[in-house]
Each structure stands twice: as structure tokens, then as C-alpha cells.
Amino acid sequence: xxxxxxxxxxxxxxxxxxxxxxxxxxxxxxxxxxxxxxxxxxxxxxxxxxxxxxxxxxxxxxxxxxxxxxxxxxxxxxxxxxxxxxxxxxxxxxxxxxxxxxxxxxxxxxxxxxxxxxxxxxxxxxxxxxxxxxxxxxxxxxxxxxxxxxxxxxxxxxxxxxxxxxxxxxxxxxxxxxxxxxxxxxxxxxxxxxxxxxxxxxxxxxxxxxxxxxxxxxxxxxxxxxxxxxxxxxxxxxxxxxxxxxxxxxxxxxxxxxxxxxxxxxxxxxxxxxxxxxxxxxxxxxxxxxxxxxxxxxxxxxxxxxxxxxxxxxxxxxxxxxxxxxxxxxxxxxxxxxxxxxxxxxxxxxxxxxxxxxxxxxxxxxxxxxxxxxxxxxxxxxxxxxxx
Amino acid sequence: xxxxxxxxxxxxxxxxxxxxxxxxxxxxxxxxxxxxxxxxxxxxxxxxxxxxxxxxxxxxxxxxxxxxxxxxxxxxxxxxxxxxxxxxxxxxxxxxxxxxxxxxxxxxxxxxxxxxxxxxxxxxxxxxxxxxxxxxxxxxxxxxxxxxxxxxxxxxxxxxxxxxxxxxxxxxxxxxxxxxxxxxxxxxxxxxxxxxxxxxxxxxxxxxxxxxxxxxxxxxxxxxxxxxxxxxxxxxxxxxxxxxxxxxxxxxxxxxxxxxxxxxxxxxxxxxxxxxxxxxxxxxxxxxxxxxxxxxxxxxxxxxxxxxxxxxxxxxxxxxxxxxxxxxxxxxxxxxxxxxxxxxxxxxxxxxxxxxxx
Numbered sequence: 001x002x003x004x005x006x007x008x009x010x011x012x013x014x015x016x017x018x019x020x021x022x023x024x025x026x027x028x029x030x031x032x033x034x035x036x037x038x039x040x041x042x043x044x045x046x047x048x049x050x051x052x053x054x055x056x057x058x059x060x061x062x063x064x065x066x067x068x069x070x071x072x073x074x075x076x077x078x079x080x081x082x083x084x085x086x087x088x089x090x091x092x093x094x095x096x097x098x099x100x101x102x103x104x105x106x107x108x109x110x111x112x113x114x115x116x117x118x119x120x121x122x123x124x125x126x127x128x129x130x131x132x133x134x135x136x137x138x139x140x141x142x143x144x145x146x147x148x149x150x151x152x153x154x155x156x157x158x159x160x161x162x163x164x165x166x167x168x169x170x171x172x173x174x175x176x177x178x179x180x181x182x183x184x185x186x187x188x189x190x191x192x193x194x195x196x197x198x199x200x201x202x203x204x205x206x207x208x209x210x211x212x213x214x215x216x217x218x219x220x221x222x223x224x225x226x227x228x229x230x231x232x233x234x235x236x237x238x239x240x241x242x243x244x245x246x247x248x249x250x251x252x253x254x255x256x257x258x259x260x261x262x263x264x265x266x267x268x269x270x271x272x273x274x275x276x277x278x279x280x281x282x283x284x285x286x287x288x289x290x291x292x293x294x295x296x297x298x299x300x301x302x303x304x305x306x307x308x309x310x311x312x313x314x315x316x317x318x319x320x321x322x323x324x325x326x327x328x329x330x331x332x333x334x335x336x337x338x339x340x341x342x343x344x345x346x347x348x349x350x351x352x353x354x355x356x357x358x359x360x361x362x363x364x365x366x367x368x369x370x371x372x373x374x375x376x377x378x379x380x381x382x383x384x385x386x387x388x
Numbered sequence: 389x390x391x392x393x394x395x396x397x398x399x400x401x402x403x404x405x406x407x408x409x410x411x412x413x414x415x416x417x418x419x420x421x422x423x424x425x426x427x428x429x430x431x432x433x434x435x436x437x438x439x440x441x442x443x444x445x446x447x448x449x450x451x452x453x454x455x456x457x458x459x460x461x462x463x464x465x466x467x468x469x470x471x472x473x474x475x476x477x478x479x480x481x482x483x484x485x486x487x488x489x490x491x492x493x494x495x496x497x498x499x500x501x502x503x504x505x506x507x508x509x510x511x512x513x514x515x516x517x518x519x520x521x522x523x524x525x526x527x528x529x530x531x532x533x534x535x536x537x538x539x540x541x542x543x544x545x546x547x548x549x550x551x552x553x554x555x556x557x558x559x560x561x562x563x564x565x566x567x568x569x570x571x572x573x574x575x576x577x578x579x580x581x582x583x584x585x586x587x588x589x590x591x592x593x594x595x596x597x598x599x600x601x602x603x604x605x606x607x608x609x610x611x612x613x614x615x616x617x618x619x620x621x622x623x624x625x626x627x628x629x630x631x632x633x634x635x636x637x638x639x640x641x642x643x644x645x646x647x648x649x650x651x652x653x654x655x656x657x658x659x660x661x662x663x664x665x666x667x668x669x670x671x672x673x674x675x676x677x678x679x680x681x682x683x684x685x686x687x688x689x690x691x692x693x694x695x696x697x698x699x700x701x702x703x704x705x706x707x708x709x710x711x712x713x714x715x716x717x718x719x720x721x722x723x724x725x726x727x728x729x730x731x732x733x734x735x736x737x738x739x740x741x742x743x744x745x746x
Contacts, residue, residue, distance in 0.1 A: 003495050024525060056457035057479065062528070063452040063520035064479055067729040070629045077647065080629040080734065081488065084451075084479035086458050092476055096488055103494035104398055125457055241445075241475035243465040256472035263474075371461050375475075 003102040005385050007224035007231035008346040010040030010217030016180040016331040019118035020211040025065060026072035029114050032213035033073055036110065040217040041228045044074035047217070048106035053083040053093025053113040054335030055370075060119040073112065085239070087283065087370025089113060090214065090338025091377030095237045097218050098379070108223050114213035115333035122209050122334060141206060141286060143372065145198035147251040148288040152200065154252060157291065157306035159200065163191040164309055165287035166205040166329055172316055173326025175355035180210045180331040205287035205329070212333035214340045221385075232346035235363070235386045236267030237379035244372040251373050257296040260376040264365070265298070268380045269387070273298045273365070277380070279321045279358045280314075281344040282367040283337060285328045290314065294322070297367065297378075316356060324348065324356040338368030342379055349383040396653065401493045402612040402619030403740065404605050405434035406708035406715075411574040411600035411696035414510040420454060421466035424506045424601040428467065431502070431603045435615040439468050442605075443498025445475040446489040448482035448505035450700050452517055463506065474498070481505065482602060482704030483665075483726030483736050487625060489606055499611045506601035507700035514597055514699060521729060523632060534730065535594055539586035541639040541731045542670035546588055548640045551673045553588055557581045559669040560592040560694060567691025574598050574696040595667040600698030602705045620711035620722070620740040626651035627736035632729070639731050642678040648737040649679055654723055659739070661686045661713050661722035663706035667693040671732055675725060679737070685723075689713065703727065707738055714742045 012035025014020070020028055029052075037043060050073050052066050062068065066082040073080075085092040090113035097111035115122075123139035151157070167188045173179035174186075194204035224231040240260035242249070261273075270276045280299065284290045291305035299320060300308050308314055314322035323329070325344040328337050345366035347353040353361075362384070368377045407430035409423055432438065445467065451459050460477045469475060478484045482505025489501035509517075515533035522528040545551045560581060567573035574596050582591030605615070612619040628644035628651075631637055649655065662685050666672040672687065681687060688694075690709040693702045703726025710724035720742045728734040 003497075056451050057520075058451060058457050060524070061520070062524045063450065063517070064728070065524075067521055067629075067733055068523045068632045070733075071631050071633070075629050076631050077628060077644070079627050081484060082479050083476065083488075084460070085475075085477050086461065096476065096491075099488075099491050099495055103491050105491055105494065239474055239476055240472045241464060241469050242472040243469050244461055245465075246470060254472075256469075259472045371458060374461070374464075 004104050004220045006098045006101045006234040007219055008216055009219050009227040009231045010036040011343045012036030012215045013178045014212050015178050016210045016212035029213045030072045032215040036215035036217050047110045049079040049109045050075040051081045051097035051111045053089040058125055060116050086375050088338050088368040088375040088377040090336050091342055091368030094339055094342045101218050101220050108219040112215040113336040113339040115335040116211045117209045118211050141198040141201055144286055145201050151252045151292050155303040161306045161309055162205050162287035165290040166191045169323050169327040169329040173330030176325050179326040180208050201286045207285040207328045207332035210331055210333040212336050214336045214343050230350045232349045232381040233385045235380045235382050236264040238263035240376045242374050244374055253296045254373045257376045260378050261297045264378045264380050277363050277365050278361040279348045279364040281341040283328055283369050321358045341368050342366035346381050349381050398494050399608050401608050402621045403711035404607045404612050404616035404619050405431040406604050406712050407431040408572050408602040409600045410572050411598040411698050415599040420506050421462055425466055427601045427603045431605050435605050442500050442502045444492045444501040445473050446485040446503050448478045448480050448485035453507045481700050481726050481728055493608050499608045501606040504603040505701040505704045507698050508599040509597045509699050510599050536586045537730045538668040539589045542588050544639045545670050556593050556669040559672050563688055563692050563694040566689050567695035570690050573691045593669040595693045595697035598696050598698040600701050602701045604708050618715050620714035623739040623741050624652035625738040629734040642674050642732050645678040645735040648735055652737045652739050654739050659721045659723045661719040663710040663724045665703045665706045665726045667697050710740050
């Protein structure tokens with residue numbers, strides 16, 4: 001029997017900020033969930049199951065916090081699953097929830113991802129030294145900067161490309177009321193003169209540390225038919241993982257990322273992503289990952305990704321807009337960051353992205369990655385139901 | 389969704405292999421990965437599959453037990469995820485990883501799945517570590533440990549006339565005697581109940597502190613028949629969660645277990661075996677009532693969690709043990725149960741059968 005088509009009928013986010021001192025963990029997640037329900041014009045009683053995701057429990061200091069959050073998310077008496085796949089978790093969580101609908105186990109599922117990073121110091125949380133393991137240096141930037149440098153050397157990309165990405169994403173964020181960073185006075189010069197953190201990654205080319213949650217209501221055909229607003233339809237979704245380190249690993253363009261994208265395109269019937277996909281929301285925590293992922297995801301030939309960025313193709317009004325929401329560079333509650341990408345892709349094809357809407361977006365890709373460039377989760381959503 | 393449960397799942401999916409470690413009080417000389425690897429090799433060997441033959445991989449573990457963030461990535465390195473694999477992880481007992489993998493197979497995207505989980509409780513005080521699961525604002529700061537909370541539940545049962553200390557001692561003795569036939573058990577053979585640990589629970593009423601790992605392979609339809617002489621077919625599986633606050637729950641009952649069992653189709657036909665994830669003797673009393681298990685049902689023939697309780701793997705082991713009984717022809721219809729959270733807050737129930745129904 002064919003899978004049940006999956007539709008996104010509700011999306012909710014909190015206003016992402018550095019510190020939500022005014023709410024508890026429960027208050028934070030409930031805010032996003034209620035907004036998703038309101039968007040779908042549904043109530044808690046309409047939800048059959050809850051799938052929640054977040055990055056390491058140490059970030060808030062609560063072990064398996066879904067146990068405590070069951071009440072706040074209306075999950076009492078319902079199934080509740082907790083996903084954790086490192087930085088890709090927000091995407092993986094949505095895919096696990098979609099699977100429940102696709103397998104016809106449930107009709108309507110609430111999925112939510114969050115991080116309240118102000119409860120701890122995420123940079124050092126990501127720098128845990130482990131005996132007999134390579135140290136991750138100071139924060140994720142220390143881990144990823146050498147791979148950015150490798151990309152630059154491999155492609156001969158000019159030094160300025162990273163700053164162009166950051167300048168674009170921070171300007172896009174000004175159009176997104178939920179984005180964390182709203183730098184009204186941003187200029188390219190300011191990005192380029194910001195302090196160097198992890199050479200070649202500058203302060204303004206780095207993601208912030210945010211408190212935030214993102215929720216979506218996923219449903220079947222019957223649920224979509226009742227939706228008061230246009231649904232987004234899932235055309236394909238996949239996860240891929242590879243080891244952290246091994247001889248021959250390509251950190252610049254990991255095989256798992258390529259395989260994951262290829263699987264999503266195959267499911268979606270997409271043969272030329274550059275031409276067929278209208279908007280891309282990808283996980284870019286450090287500016288240079290935009291050109292790197294453009295190549296990894298098949299939007300540009302090897303060594304050519306930076307040219308799309310440099311020529312303005314990825315601008316909001318460009319030929320292939322990337323990170324319309326402002327991206328991870330403007331908002332990063334780690335556990336939620338993947339789901340925010342997935343949700344932005346859905347908002348675009350629903351035509352509900354407001355000021356950061358891409359005109360006529362029919363197909364959009366949401367992308368997340370995590371760990372040592374080793375965990376990938378992606379989905380492709382469309383304005384129309386999948387044809388098969 | 390009620391209709392889906394009544395009609396049974398969309399595809400016939402079975403547990404075709406199960407492996408577990410010898411559970412031990414400490415495993416200082418082994419990392420989590422080293423503990424897990426032999427178990428993974430065992431289930432692959434049972435089926436003749438290689439890692440590259442597996443359609444989907446899903447695991448369950450806890451960073452809080454491992455004492456480091458992203459601890460599951462080290463296990464993945466050990467699995468050998470190259471070429472890249474389709475893979476996911478739950479920060480839950482492996483029973484829920486099995487549930488996610490089962491759903492993945494039901495979608496029709498894959499026909500086989502590898503599920504594993506592991507946990508080392510020995511590096512810290514697991515009683516105290518588990519307090520970090522509690523409401524972080526109102527309860528966790530008081531550090532009520534897991535044995536103390538189970539004791540509250542046991543006392544509520546005794547006060548309600550549902551059990552007494554002698555009956556609890558009987559559960560302990562029966563479980564550990566049954567564990568004599570389980571070479572992986574950590575506490576085989578009945579022993580004295582010992583002193584009170586937290587009244588009314590004595591040392592004998594609580595599970596051992598265990599390090600261990602487990603793995604299962606799932607397969608659909610004919611693929612399952614190829615890989616296993618007598619597959620353990622999953623006729624239904626469901627899980628439910630209750631409110632977190634103990635103050636709003638009736639600790640002598642487990643409505644989430646009962647509801648999960650209903651949705652899984654447990655009550656359509658009698659079961660001959662039940663593997664219950666009841667780490668405390670008193671929790672077996674609660675679960676027997678919720679699941680309407682009579683004396684004719686073989687409860688925890690493996691010895692259950694009272695004989696070995698590797699946190700994060702103990703629930704998956706219940707599914708594995710129930711399946712293994714079916715593989716060996718010792719059961720026709722078995723129930724497997726897993727739990728999570730304080731005092732049985734969250735529960736999963738599966739029904740396994742020896743023959744697939746048309």
C-alpha cells in the first residue's frame with residue numbers, strides 16, 4: 001500500500017532571543033505549540049501524538065525533559081517520542097513525526113523542537129573533552145573552521161564570500177519577526193571588520209546562541225482537506241548518517257549529505273534541483289557553509305557554489321533564494337534550528353512567509369545537519385500534493 | 389487511529405534476531421562502544437546480514453548516563469556507518485527506538501531495521517542521576533531519588549491493600565529464580581530480601597545497578613521468513629505517557645499501560661508470556677493489574693529487570709526476550725512492555741505472535 005501523503009497545516013514559533021527569562025521550559029515549548037495549533041485552527045484534542053526533539057540534555061540540565069514537558073504539550077494519554085540526532089535533530093524530529101502519518105499510525109501529529117540555551121553555555125557544552133578522543137577545540141567554530149579553509153583552498157573562492165552570506169542572511173532576518181538578530185544598521189563593512197573568531201570565520205559570520213521553539217502540525221489527506229489555510233505537502237524526506245571521522249572522510253562535502261539529498265530528490269521526482277526548486281532553507285551556522293552546501297546538495301557543480309553566492313543568486317530576490325528566514329546565522333536555538341529550516345520551507349510553499357516570502361515558491365527544500373558534518377535530515381515540500 | 393489498531397498494522401513486521409550483553413555491575417574496562425559491538429555482531433550473525441544490508445538503523449541511549457553530550461555518535465562510529473546509512477536516535481529506552489524503526493518499516497520505505505541501545509549506570513550514582521529527569525523547577529532541586537519515588541508507589545499499593553511486603557518478596561524470589569536459566573542475568577537465583585533501602589522497599593525489591601547493551605533486527609513479510617525460522621510478528625505496538633507530577637497521578641494504577649495495551653490489541657486474545665519492564669517488585673503488581681495478567685501467564689521468564697537492569701536497554705530487552713521465546717517455540721503470543729520516567733510515567737506495550745495471521 002502506498003504511503004499516506006503528509007501535509008503541514010500548522011506552524012508556530014517563538015520570537016527567538018538570547019534569553020527567555022520570562023518563561024520556563026514548559027512555557028517556551030507551549031508557546032510555539034499553541035501558535036502551531038492556532039495556525040491549523042485545531043485544539044489539543046485534535047492531536048494524536050507528540051514528537052519532540054532537542055539537542056543534548058546538558059544544554060538545559062534536564063535529563064529527558066519530554067517527561068516533564070508531557071503536560072505542557074497536551075501529551076498526557078498520548079504517545080510521545082523524543083528524538084536526538086545532534087544538530088540535525090529538528091529536521092529528524094519532523095521526519096519521525098511525518099513517518100507516523102505516512103504509515104497511517106496516526107492522523108494528526110504535533111512535532112516540536114526547542115533549545116533554551118540561556119540555561120547553560122552552549123559553546124563549552126559543545127567542547128566537552130573526552131579521553132582518547134580528539135578534542136573539539138573551543139566550540140563548534142573551532143571544529144568547522146579548518147573545513148571552511150579547506151573549501152577555500154580547494155575552490156579558490158575569494159575571501160569575501162563568507163561576509164556576503166552573513167550580510168544577506170542578517171538582512172533577511174530583518175524581514176522575519178521571529179528571527180533572533182535584528183541588526184537594523186548592518187552593513188557589509190561591519191561584517192567584514194568584525195573580530196576574527198576562528199580564522200577564517202568572523203564574529204558576524206557566526207550563529208548566535210538562542211532560546212526558542214518551533215512547532216508544526218502534520219496531518220493526512222483528510223486533515224489537509226479541513227485545513228483553513230493552504231497546506232504544504234511533503235514530497236520527499238530522508239536522513240543519512242556517517243561516522244565522525246575516518247580515513248578518507250570529506251568534511252567539505254560529506255557523502256552522507258549528498259546521499260540524503262539524492263534520496264529526497266528521487267522521492268520527489270526532482271532531476272534538476274537548481275531549476276526545479278524555488279527556495280532553499282539550509283543549515284548554515286557559519287557563513288561559508290552556504291556555498292559548501294550549495295555544492296553538496298547539487299545546486300552547483302563542485303567548486304562553483306561560491307559563484308552563486310557572489311553573483312547574488314541566493315539573495316531573497318535572486319534566482320535561488322537561500323535562507324529567506326535569516327537562517328541559522330540569525331537564529332540558533334540548536335535543537336530547534338533544523339525544524340525552523342523545515343518550517344520555513346513549508347511557510348514558503350504555503351505562501352505564508354510574510355515579508356520574506358519568495359514570490360511563487362512552489363517547491364522548497366529544508367535542510368539540517370549536525371555532529372561532525374555527519375548527520376543529515378532534509379525534506380522537500382510543495383504547494384501541491386505529491387503526484388504519486 | 390483506533391481503526392488502525394483494530395485492523396492491525398499495515399505490514400507484517402517481525403523481530404527476527406535478538407542479542408544482549410552479559411549485564412554487569414561495572415564495566416570499567418570497556419567503553420560503551422566495546423560493550424555494544426559484540427551484541428551488534430551477534431544479531432547480524434544470527435541473520436547473516438551485514439551492516440550494509442540494513443535499511444534503517446535506530447538507537448536509544450542517554451547522554452546523562454554517558455556523562456557527555458552527543459554520546460550516541462561514538463556508538464555510531466562503532467556501528468560502521470560507511471557508506472552512509474539511514475539512521476536515527478531517540479534519547480529514550482531502546483524500546484522506543486524499536487518503535488520508530490517499526491513505523492519506518494510500516495511506511496514501506498525499508499524492509500529491515502537494526503535497533504540497539506546501551507547504558508552504563510556504573511560510572512555514577514544512577515539513583516541520583518535519574519533525579520535530573522524530574523520537574524527542574526519544583527522537584528529536581530529536592531533530589532528525590534528513583535528508589536525513594538518507587539517506595540512512595542509501593543507504600544501507596546500497600547495502603548490500598550493491593551499487596552504486602554511478603555508478596556513483594558515473592559515477586560523478587562520468583563524473578564531471580566527464573567533468571568537462573570538466563571546466562572546474561574546479573575542476579576541469578578533467589579536471595580534474602582535484605583534490609584530496608586527505602587521503606588517499604590528492601591534491597592531485594594530493587595533492581596541491580598547494571599551496565600549492558602542489547603540489539604534487535606526487524607524485518608517485514610517474506611524477508612522476515614528468510615532471516616528467521618520462526619519470526620516474532622509484531623501484531624500491535626503502542627505507547628502512552630501520563631502526567632509528570634506524581635501528585636496528580638494514582639500511583640497504584642497505570643492507565644497509560646492499559647491504554648497502550650488496548651491500542652496494541654493485547655486484550656483481543658490471551659497471551660501466554662509477558663516480559664514486563666518493572667524494575668521494582670511493586671511495579672509488577674501495578675502492571676499485572678493494568679494488563680489483566682492472570683497466574684497462567686509466564687511473567688518475566690527471563691528474570692526481568694530485577695535480574696538485570698541496564699537503564700536505556702532494559703525495555704528493549706523485554707521486547708527481545710519475548711521475541712526470543714517465540715523464536716524458540718516456547719511462546720505463541722507474548723506481551724512485551726517497556727517503561728520510562730518516575731513511577732511508570734510512560735509505557736510501551738507490544739504484542740508478538742509466532743504465526744502471522746492472514
